[in-house]
Each structure stands twice: as structure tokens, then as C-alpha cells.
Amino acid sequence: MKKYVFAALILSAAFCAFPVFAQQSGPAVGSVGAILNHVAANNFTTGAIPRADLDTIIQAGVRSPSASNRQPWHFTVVQNQTLAKKAVSQVVDGNVLIVISAAGDGKTNTREIIDCALAAQSIYLAAQALGYGSRIYTGPIDGINRGLKSDLGLPSGHSAVALVRVGKVTARADGTSGASSRKAADTMVSYK
Numbered sequence: 522m523k524k525y526v527f528a529a530l531i532l533s534a535a536f537c538a539f540p541v542f543a544q545q546s547g548p549a550v551g552s553v554g555a556i557l558n559h560v561a562a563n564n565f566t567t568g569a570i571p572r573a574d575l576d577t578i579i580q581a582g583v584r585s586p587s588a589s590n591r592q593p594w595h596f597t598v599v600q601n602q603t604l605a606k607k608a609v610s611q612v613v614d615g616n617v618l619i620v621i622s623a624a625g626d627g628k629t630n631t632r633e634i635i636d637c638a639l640a641a642q643s644i645y646l647a648a649q650a651l652g653y654g655s656r657i658y659t660g661p662i663d664g665i666n667r668g669l670k671s672d673l674g675l676p677s678g679h680s681a682v683a684l685v686r687v688g689k690v691t692a693r694a695d696g697t698s699g700a701s702s703r704k705a706a707d708t709m710v711s712y713k
């Protein structure tokens with residue numbers, strides 16, 4: 522019995538010391554803001570990204586969820602400006618492209634495409650949480666798969682699925698003032 526009382530005391534102390542464990546009440550705050558306020562950057566400017574920040578951004582991709590936890594992706598971090606500009610012509614000096622690839626043609630395995638898309642979204646959000654601009658691209662993917670795979674050194678048998686462009690921006694916009702409008706929630710959401 523003493524054992525259970527002791528355990529209960531430890532648990533309640535932990536909940537007081539780390540309120541993050543407790544069920545939150547009231548409006549959603551904190552980290553949800555980073556998800557609600559994202560914007561696809563279109564005001565990239567020159568400037569290098571320190572390696573430590575890149576590593577943190579990549580870690581967000583590595584930590585992404587995937588079906589059966591297969592983690593089918595590979596992340597190719599393109600810092601070489603000549604290569605980056607070949608992949609995305611709008612790249613300005615200092616931008617980094619993170620190409621997310623998986624085995625196969627990048628078109629037919631729905632599950633892996635979803636996994637790679639989630640990793641792209643994690644990277645996109647992490648970059649913005651660190652104060653950078655980011656934008657997801659699929660437009661250049663066919664071109665990459667046709668002609669740039671070996672220059673980029675994608676793993677053998679892989680095809681690119683998506684890429685995220687990360688870089689400095691002239692000013693940090695937010696989802697309210699800077700993003701394009703969204704359809705009204707009541708046109709696309711139903712509660713049953």
C-alpha cells in the first residue's frame with residue numbers, strides 16, 4: 522500500500538513540476554501557433570544558414586512519422602549553389618534545398634509519398650520555427666528525376682518526391698498577414 526501512495530505522490534509532483542503533461546484547458550496556444558502561422562516564403566534573400574540550424578531542421582524530417590515506422594526517405598541537403606539553381610531557378614545565394622527521396626519512381630507508392638510529404642511538412646515548419654523562410658516544391662521534381670539525380674547523388678534506386686527550399690527572408694511574414702487566403706472551414710469540415 523505504502524508503495525502505491527509513494528508512486529501517487531511522485532506522479533502528482535511530476536504533474537505539478539511539468540504542467541505540459543497535464544491536460545490543457547482553454548484555447549490552444551504555444552506550439553500550435555507555429556503550425557497555424559506558417560507561410561510559403563516568396564521573399565527569400567541572400568545569406569548562409571549555419572550548419573547547427575540545418576541539423577535541427579533536418580532532425581525534424583528524421584523525426585517525422587511514417588507508416589509502420591518504415592522511414593523510407595533520404596534527405597539530400599543541397600548547399601552547392603550551382604546545383605541548387607539547376608533544381609530551382611529562383612534560388613538565391615545561401616538558400617538550401619532539402620530533397621526528400623524514396624526508393625522507386627516517386628509516383629506509385631502512395632504510402633511512401635505520404636511519408637515523404639509529412640517529412641517535407643516537418644522540415645518546412647521547423648525552418649520557420651527557427652525564423653527562416655521555407656517553401657515546399659513539387660514542380661521541379663520531374664526535372665530532377667529526369668536529369669539531376671546523379672549530380673545530386675540521390676541513393677541508388679531513389680526518386681525525389683518533394684523538396685523544401687530554406688533560406689533567409691527579407692521580413693518574417695505570418696499566416697494571417699502574409700499567406701494566401703484559405704477556403705472557409707465550414708465549406709470543407711463536417712462534424713458527425
Ligand SMILES: Cc1cc2nc3c(=O)[nH]c(=O)nc-3n(C[C@H](O)[C@H](O)[C@H](O)COP(=O)(O)O)c2cc1C
Binds near residue numbers: 559561657658702
Ligand atoms: C505539395 C506542394 C507542392 C508545392 N509546389 C510548389 C512549387 O512547385 N512551386 C511553388 O512556387 N510553390 C509550391 N508550393 C507552395 C504552395 O504554392 C503554397 O504552399 C500555397 O500556395 C500556400 O501558400 P501560403 O501558405 O503562403 O498561403 C507547393 C506546396 C505544396 C504543399
